[in-house]
Amino acid sequence: MENIYSEEQKSVKTVRVGRKTVNFLLAFSKSIHVVEYGDRQFELTLN
Amino acid sequence: MELQINDSILVKNYIDGDEKALETLINRHNQRITSFIYSKVLDRDVAEDIFQDTFIKVIRTLKRGSYSEEGKFLPWVMRIAHNLIIDHFRKNKRMPKFEGSDDFNIFSVIKDEKLNIEKQLIKDQIENDLSLLIEELPEDQKEVLIMRMYKDMSFKEISENTGVSINTALGRMRYALINLRKIVERKNIVLTN
Numbered sequence: 109m110e111n112i113y114s115e116e117q118k119s120v121k122t123v124r125v126g127r128k129t130v131n132f133l134l135a136f137s138k139s140i141h142v143v144e145y146g147d148r149q150f151e152l153t154l155n
Numbered sequence: 156m157e158l159q160i161n162d163s164i165l166v167k168n169y170i171d172g173d174e175k176a177l178e179t180l181i182n183r184h185n186q187r188i189t190s191f192i193y194s195k196v197l198d199r200d201v202a203e204d205i206f207q208d209t210f211i212k213v214i215r216t217l218k219r220g221s222y223s224e225e226g227k228f229l230p231w232v233m234r235i236a237h238n239l240i241i242d243h244f245r246k247n248k249r250m251p252k253f254e255g256s257d258d259f260n261i262f263s264v265i266k267d268e269k270l271n272i273e274k275q276l277i278k279d280q281i282e283n284d285l286s287l288l289i290e291e292l293p294e295d296q297k298e299v300l301i302m303r304m305y306k307d308m309s310f311k312e313i314s315e316n317t318g319v320s321i322n323t324a325l326g327r328m329r330y331a332l333i334n335l336r337k338i339v340e341r342k343n344i345v346l347t348n
Contacts, residue, residue: 123193124185133210
């Protein structure tokens, strides 16, 4: 079968963020708490 | 065969306090979101920063209970990332960055147009000396020179104001400059810095 594909196909670089960033986000998620008081919300960040 | 839990179930579990659900969501969409950001910004570090900011917004929104689940978690995250990419380019447009190298310094090309205090003093001194020299010119030449150089008048206006022809005004200006040079030479004055 004749090759119908172009030799130089558009390349899309696939990248991922590193483990460090993922761990930071997981730690951030664990540290943040939302407290509701009446109709207001407060964000608490625990170290 | 591993059963993949739906995004919407993971989101619900996360809102209910299951932190592991967030890790699954991040890992599941990591490559897709990062590649999308990278395709726009073409910088690994910037892409990583935007990815991080995107998920910080996701986490805050989910924790606050502001997210309405419509089975569109990924498009929602992509939209946040897209907005942050736009913010990034807007910020960079406002504050264009330039990184010099060892053999090229931007400050050798651009500089503050304002004179420094030393140059300003020299300029004032020269202008002061020049006004004294002009005082030594014959009255008709002095009049034309002041009108042309200090009052920025055209030779037509000078001729109308002094009642002489344009050619005479031009001639007086020419002699004023010649005489000024002579005075400068005679008094051995250096007017430039």
